[in-house]
Amino acid sequence: MEASFNSSKKLCPSYVGKVGAQLFGVMNIDGKVQFITPLTVTEDFIQQNDNLEQRFRFTGKCVEKGCAQWNNEESKCSLSKKVQNLEVNKSLELSFCPIRSQCRWFSQDGNEACFSCNEITRNMEELLLNVQY
Numbered sequence: 523m524e525a526s527f528n529s530s531k532k533l534c535p536s537y538v539g540k541v542g543a544q545l546f547g548v549m550n551i552d553g554k555v556q557f558i559t560p561l562t563v564t565e566d567f568i569q570q571n572d573n574l575e576q577r578f579r580f581t582g583k584c585v586e587k588g589c590a591q592w593n594n595e596e597s598k599c600s601l602s603k604k605v606q607n608l609e610v611n612k613s614l615e616l617s618f619c620p621i622r623s624q625c626r627w628f629s630q631d632g633n634e635a636c637f638s639c640n641e642i643t644r645n646m647e648e649l650l651l652n653v654q655y
Contacts, residue, residue, distance in 0.1 A: 532626040534589070535639065536601060537582035539574035541565050546620055547579030547640070555579050555640040557619050576643055584626040602627035602635050605642050612637040 537543050544560035545567070560581065568574065584599070586592050591601040605627070616636050622628050627635035 531624070532584040532629055533581045533621050533624045534584040534599075535579070535581055535621060535625050535627055536591075536642065537580040539563065539568070539578060539580045541568060543580040543582045544621075545578055546581050549577050549579075549643060553641075555643065557617070557640065559620055579643060581621050581625075598630045599626050602631050605638050606631065606634055608638055608641070613640070 533544075535546075539545075541563055543563045545558070545563055546560040547555040547557045550556050557579075563580065571577065574580075586597075587594065589599070591599050593600040614637065616622075616633060617640060619625070619628075619636065619639070622636065625635070627639070
């Protein structure tokens, strides 16, 4: 994997693990995501790793209206609030995050979006899709 990370667009912190995405978090044994300096996902990485979205966090360009999580009425990602409302051990301090300055969730919800973020992997998204707020 190569490090290459530069974009002026908002980034999705719950992106699909695919070639070209940026790996920016690894699930620790304690179940929390340890954020790392983003690395570009290659075909080799995908072939060498199973259960990508249970073990890693990926980021990529937020596609806004092209995503099922996009709320057209509010022009923002609906997944951020769903993550914030989960019953998890929220941190009350900001931890290292390599994408915060470009993160879609942080740009819309500020620090609150960050407090539960390291508890989340993309495979949890299916559960959150069924949560009504």
